[in-house]
Amino acid sequence: MPLLIRITTVPMSLRYLLQGQLPYMKKRGFRVLAMSADGPEREQIILEEGVAHHIVPFTRTITPWQDLKCLFMLIRLFRKTRPNIVHTHTPKAGLLGMCAAWITGVPVRMHTIAGLPWVETGGLKRSLLKNMERLTFFFATGIYPNSFVQMAFLEKNRIGSKKKMKVIGQGSSNGIDTERFAPGKELMDRAHDIRQKLGINMGDMVYIFVGRIVKDKGINELVSAFGELRKEHENIYLILVGPFEDHLDPVHDKVRKEIDEGPNIHAVGFQEDVRPWLLASDLLVFPSYREGFPNVPMQAGALGLPCIVSDINGCNEIIIHNENGLIIPPKDGPALKNAMQLLTVNEDYRYKLATKARESIVSRFNRKLVWEGLAAEYEKQLHRD
Numbered sequence: 001m002p003l004l005i006r007i008t009t010v011p012m013s014l015r016y017l018l019q020g021q022l023p024y025m026k027k028r029g030f031r032v033l034a035m036s037a038d039g040p041e042r043e044q045i046i047l048e049e050g051v052a053h054h055i056v057p058f059t060r061t062i063t064p065w066q067d068l069k070c071l072f073m074l075i076r077l078f079r080k081t082r083p084n085i086v087h088t089h090t091p092k093a094g095l096l097g098m099c100a101a102w103i104t105g106v107p108v109r110m111h112t113i114a115g116l117p118w119v120e121t122g123g124l125k126r127s128l129l130k131n132m133e134r135l136t137f138f139f140a141t142g143i144y145p146n147s148f149v150q151m152a153f154l155e156k157n158r159i160g161s162k163k164k165m166k167v168i169g170q171g172s173s174n175g176i177d178t179e180r181f182a183p184g185k186e187l188m189d190r191a192h193d194i195r196q197k198l199g200i201n202m203g204d205m206v207y208i209f210v211g212r213i214v215k216d217k218g219i220n221e222l223v224s225a226f227g228e229l230r231k232e233h234e235n236i237y238l239i240l241v242g243p244f245e246d247h248l249d250p251v252h253d254k255v256r257k258e259i260d261e262g263p264n265i266h267a268v269g270f271q272e273d274v275r276p277w278l279l280a281s282d283l284l285v286f287p288s289y290r291e292g293f294p295n296v297p298m299q300a301g302a303l304g305l306p307c308i309v310s311d312i313n314g315c316n317e318i319i320i321h322n323e324n325g326l327i328i329p330p331k332d333g334p335a336l337k338n339a340m341q342l343l344t345v346n347e348d349y350r351y352k353l354a355t356k357a358r359e360s361i362v363s364r365f366n367r368k369l370v371w372e373g374l375a376a377e378y379e380k381q382l383h384r385d
Contacts, residue, residue, distance in 0.1 A: 002084035002382060004030040007097040009058045009090040014049075015041040017089070017114075017295070018174050021371055022049045028375045033081065035074075036093070058092050060248070062128075067096060074100035084108060085378060089173065091117060095132050098139035108381045111136055112144045112173055113154070114292025116313075133159050140164070142381065146293035147171040150313040168373040171317055172293045175367030181275060181302035182358075190276035198266050200280075204235040205344050208281035208305075210274050210296045211242045211288070213259075213267065214249035218287030218310065218330070223255045223265070225337035230264065233344060240267040241277050278303050283343055283350065289330050291315055301325070301361040306353035308339045324353055324360040 004025055008014050014022075014034050022032050032051045036042075037058045046053050054077065056070050078086070078100055085108040088097035094111045101109040118129035137143055137160035145151040148167050155162045169175070200206060207226065211217050219240075226238045240259065244267075250256070259267050271277055274296075278284065284300035284307040293314035297307045301318070307325035309315035319325040326343070328335040343350045 001029060001031050002378075003033065003081060004085045004087065004378065005033045005035060005078075005081070005083045007035040007056070007086065007088045007093045009037060009060055009093045011036045011039040011041040011045055011053075013090055014045050014053075019049075020177065020367065021174055021374070022051045024371045025375065025378075026050065028378075030085075030378070033083070035077075035097075058096070060092065067092070071096050071100055075103055078104040078106060084382060085110065087112070089114065091115075091129070091132065091136075094136045095139075098136050102139040107141075108378070109139060109141045110144060110377075110381070111140045111142075112146060113150065114146050114173055115290055116150075116153075116292070117290075119290045130157070130159065137161075137164065142166065142377075144168060144377075146173045147314045147317050149317055150292060153313060166377070168377060169370050170364045171314070172295075172298065172365055172367075172370055174295070175365050175370035176295065176298040176302055176361065178302050178362045178366050181299050183279060183303055187275050187279055191279035194276055194280040198237070198239075198280075200237050201235070204237060205233065205283075206237045206239060206281040207283050207285045207340065208239045208241065208278060208300075209285055210278070210300075211286070211294075212249075213240055213242050213244045213251065215251055216249050216289045218289060218336075219251045220255050221331065221333040221336050222285055222287050223251075223258050223262075224333055225340055226265070227258060227262065228337050229340055229344065232341075236344065237264045237266065239277060239281060240265070241269075241271050241274055243270045274299065275303065278305060281305065283308065283340075284325075285336070285340060286310070286315065287328070287330065287336050288312060288315065293318070297325070298361050298365050301357040304354050304358050306343065306350055306357055308336070308343070318361070318365070320360060322353075324357045326353075 026032050034051050034053045035056050038055045059066055086101040086106045087110040088094040089112045098109050098111055118126050143165045151165050259265055278300050284305050286309045288310050291314045297318045300307055307319050309319045310330040311327045316327055321327045326339045328339050
């Protein structure tokens with residue numbers, strides 16, 4: 001029975017970005033071992049996913065000595081376990097995991113590329129991060145961008161050869177559980193309770209953002225656009241679901257103050273289950289600067305919400321402009337405000353987008369399609385000449 005090792009930098013990625021995928025691979029005949037840094041999600045991974053987990057103390061920043069320690073740890077682990085496939089996600093785990101797998105002669109070395117941190121950096125740091133990505137390409141036997149636009153972007157920027165790259169299915173690292181993300185009475189009742197607790201009435205308009213509350217997610221532009229709209233519409237609300245990461249990528253001080261003190265903005269922090277929060281809303285606004293293939297627009301769409309997203313990798317493949325949402329230029333506050341205004345005042349148009357939202361997601365991104373495609377790729381790589 002072949003051994004498959006899946007590695008991410010932090011356990012949250014294993015728990016939420018790959019949920020359900022590891023036990024599926026066990027059913028397909030693989031022994032599965034998960035690796036990441038320690039964290040509160042580790043026990044949940046072991047219990048819910050039914051796989052063993054080994055702690056490798058990765059960091060999310062550039063820490064040369066700690067990174068070297070993790071590399072040697074991975075080399076020892078791979079020599080001991082002798083995996084048939086090592087499959088990594090996230091930049092740090094990708095570079096160190098692929099390097100250790102190459103050194104120890106692991107036959108199948110696969111890396112999935114989602115977000116690209118170097119896109120939003122400059123100077124020496126940008127060059128360093130790009131070259132780290134190129135090294136990951138070199139050590140891997142296969143690179144799997146999770147969107148077609150991203151694959152073209154990587155080739156254009158000479159990160160690696162297209163011959164080594166492949167997109168699984170229609171994109172996404174894990175697809176979406178379209179049965180779980182479906183409107184139902186119990187979820188609608190919870191959504192109704194949320195609106196009541198927040199003091200939001202039936203006819204009020206609610207925008208929602210789900211993700212890390214950081215600059216790179218377009219929060220500065222979103223809060224500013226909402227503030228402008230509030231001058232014209234009193235009965236609008238903004239819900240921000242997700243943690244602040246002030247130590248990594250803080251929003252502007254003025255924006256943070258507006259979130260904390262401004263009227264009709266509710267920052268509710270991380271939520272284990274985002275479904276009722278999405279259903280308590282009328283529209284997802286996701287003005288991120290960079291993504292791989294984000295789950296949130298798929299989740300919102302599957303629940304019947306139209307979406308406003310940035311014209312960036314992944315988002316512009318999930319959302320079809322004027323069909324299940326609107327696509328705007330990234331970092332463009334006026335364009336964001338205009339799109340929000342349009343879907344606020346034109347209820348018929350918003351309803352038209354909403355009616356096509358779920359169908360558009362279910363037909364392309366059901367997670368079983370992604371899992372089947374990935375399992376087939378594993379088998380193909382294991383038996384390649």
